[in-house]
Amino acid sequence: MCHCRAHWNLEDGEGGKERERVDTLPLEKLSDVYLLDFVGPSGFVAEISSKVESVTILDHHKTALETLSGNASIGNNVTKVIDMKRSGATIAFDFFGEKLLARSNISENYAAGSNAVAGAKFLPDSKFEGVGRLFRYIEDADLWRWALPHSKAFSSGLKDMDIEYNINVNSVLFDQEVFIHALDL
Template identity: 30%
Template sequence: MMRKWWRTKCALGQILRLRGRGFRSDAALKAISIAGEERVKNLALYNYPSLSGSLSALFAHLFHSHLNLPCLLLPFSSVEPLRVEDLCIEGLERVYLLDFLGPKRFADALSRGSSCEVIGFDHRKSVLGQITSDHPDKVTFYVDLEKSSSTAAYEYFSSKLVDLNSPDGNVASLLNPEVEDRMKMVLKYIEDMDLRRWSLPDINAFRIGLREWRSKLNCITNPYIYKQGVRADGNSYLSDEIGKQLSARSAAAGLRPIGAVIYMQRNNLKMCLRSTDSATDTSEIAKAYGGGGSASSSSFIIRMDEYNQWLSVNASRWSKGMMHHFVKY
């Protein structure tokens, strides 16, 4: 079985090497070529894979459809990105970069190479270094750390549509009124996810008292490891942020500065450990339970039956009130 898997992997790798393109696909290059022949003036590249990028592409499509303007929409992957020379389409007037700004100076080179306007949307702090004062006049970046890219794109295309009106002179809306409220709820959800907006429950998190654990590697017993934790089923993407705040709370409560975030993963519990204290190594605990990681960030998997057994053994050591602090985040 292992030999068969390896042969398949090698064959796939050889195919990709022969093609030499990966995510820069033949289909995308052909679409660009056809767009050049048809003198398509608008091109929208959206971050792939990204929900915010996909929604932004939808808004770009709706905007151009309302105005009966041809627009080519293509996914842009950082794995094997499209190159500036691929996108130099004759007659191209405008390129949108949705939920990304591209590699360094990508927008500048694209604007100069095609003599087109480039408009980029992003919300990540990491792209701020790309925004300088020497960009070409036709390059505009909309970067707001407090607003998701999809929200910024929605507001941009909606306001543009109102300013330009529809061809018959009536003010058009990007979305139907009955859909607009639902879309705003979706955008709010994506914005909370993209910007990692969250808050912990007001009540105290439950305490986890690992009275004793034994390392399989060195058989060292480390008693009285305490930390605070919460259940985060459905919010596992926030495990890092929640764990770090719990670490600070745990230290303030006089406990070990370790926060635990627990959530279901394939019928088992995954426990993520985080610490904001450089002198604390969470991986010691994770390794003892078959997991691993770094000093400040580690995790391990524990079966539900093992966890329930662990709870029953430790229940006598806690008050009933403490057991009720098992919070669902």
């Protein structure tokens, strides 16, 4: 089982408002932890890595690089992908993208009668590019590039939608059909 802690809200900065503490995480039930655009306070990664099989950090912040570089207290089970030329959103999309496509094929195989996991809903190949485009626009705003056509309008419109990104509050957001239709906006 894995746990993901993210710098949640697409509007940069919102995820940092909530202070995560190791004692609030169900680490005894987890083997893999993913920290997306978030490394937590001092000592956070070291403490988590001592209690789980693996920790994967996907981040783009200078502070993450400074916090984690040369830190001897961080275990060998920590994988770091820190790229200050991309947003945390696109780093995560690239990292998990191939897994999403592979799992969508598993779902299709299950429908055809194979032994794959029942009820799995993942991103179909036909929607992958649209999701990638969405993430490129999010990155364009997050890094203040504004290089893509209508990027400021897109970012403003996304913010105006006032979407609740917390899965515990708005579980329907990540339902495949709702998410895919949002890409058509």
